[in-house]
Amino acid sequence: xxxxxxxxxxxxxxxxxxxxxxxxxxxxxxxxxxxxxxxxxxxxxxxxxxxxxxxxxxxxxxxxxxxx
Amino acid sequence: xxxxxxxxxxxxxxxxxxxxxxxxxxxxxxxxxxxxxxxxxxxxxxxxxxxxxxxxxxxxxxxxxxxxxxxxxxxxxxxxxxxxxxxxxxxxxxxxxxxxxxxxxxxxxxxxxxxxxxxxxxxxxxxxxxxxxxxxxxxxxxxxxxxxxxxxxxxxxxxxxxxxxxxxxxxxxxxxxxxxxxxxxxxxxxxxxxxxxxxxxxxxxxxxxxxxxx
Numbered sequence: 001x002x003x004x005x006x007x008x009x010x011x012x013x014x015x016x017x018x019x020x021x022x023x024x025x026x027x028x029x030x031x032x033x034x035x036x037x038x039x040x041x042x043x044x045x046x047x048x049x050x051x052x053x054x055x056x057x058x059x060x061x062x063x064x065x066x067x068x
Numbered sequence: 069x070x071x072x073x074x075x076x077x078x079x080x081x082x083x084x085x086x087x088x089x090x091x092x093x094x095x096x097x098x099x100x101x102x103x104x105x106x107x108x109x110x111x112x113x114x115x116x117x118x119x120x121x122x123x124x125x126x127x128x129x130x131x132x133x134x135x136x137x138x139x140x141x142x143x144x145x146x147x148x149x150x151x152x153x154x155x156x157x158x159x160x161x162x163x164x165x166x167x168x169x170x171x172x173x174x175x176x177x178x179x180x181x182x183x184x185x186x187x188x189x190x191x192x193x194x195x196x197x198x199x200x201x202x203x204x205x206x207x208x209x210x211x212x213x214x215x216x217x218x219x220x221x222x223x224x225x226x227x228x229x230x231x232x233x234x235x236x237x238x239x240x241x242x243x244x245x246x247x248x249x250x251x252x253x254x255x256x257x258x259x260x261x262x263x264x265x266x267x268x269x270x271x272x273x274x275x276x277x278x279x280x281x282x
Contacts, residue, residue, distance in 0.1 A: 008280070012280060
């Protein structure tokens with residue numbers, strides 16, 4: 001990451017912390033996210049960028065880690 | 069003290085596993101959470117989890133505390149009350165008190181150009197409407213879910229900030245703040261008043277953060 005981007009990234013992180021969305025206010029992370037069975041959006045099956053909806057390891061991991 | 073340390077560690081671990089910055093994981097969580105409770109009245113299990121939220125002294129933190137209070141009240145009132153509230157607000161007989169669609173807020177009618185623009189962006193970003201979903205894609209719940217997925221990479225790969233900002237500006241920033249204000253003020257809103265408040269606050273934080281990267 002370029003220096004400029006690094007500085008910008010730190011700015012964002014600090015901003016979110018001050019605003020109440022930092023690691024301290026982790027109520028949501030503790031609550032987590034649940035894989036919502038009624039999800040309205042999913043990866044496109046075809047077309048640019050879409051490789052078919054494969055429940056990739058990455059997506060699965062997110063839903064495991066996230067339980068709201 | 070120990071519980072808080074545990075939660076911080078859990079967040080750090082989760083973010084590292086997903087190759088996301090911690091603040092981006094928290095953002096994605098809020099987009100997903102708001103999308104989920106707007107889509108359907110939260111069930112008991114979800115309300116229990118919401119009731120366990122802890123807010124800090126920031127304005128947003130106070131909104132979190134209010135959401136937790138509202139969840140406790142909803143638990144006490146029983147599931148039918150909350151389901152009725154969701155129905156009256158968003159579905160109704162013919163229509164609910166609110167029409168939570170981008171086209172409605174931006175163009176005055178459903179199925180308008182804002183929906184066409186969203187569909188075009190969805191195609192470009194590799195997002196499709198899930199099977200069995202009947203509402204137009206510019207429903208607030210769907211757009212919130214899309215934003216969450218763009219951050220985490222659920223639709224293929226994690227979107228960079230510029231992409232997220234474009235999507236936010238076109239499909240959320242332009243109308244969602246007003247929607248959340250309307251939700252906070254809606255006659256039928258009880259639990260959802262707190263959702264309106266936290267949604268409004270979250271949109272303002274997101275808009276300001278995107279300004280920083282402009």
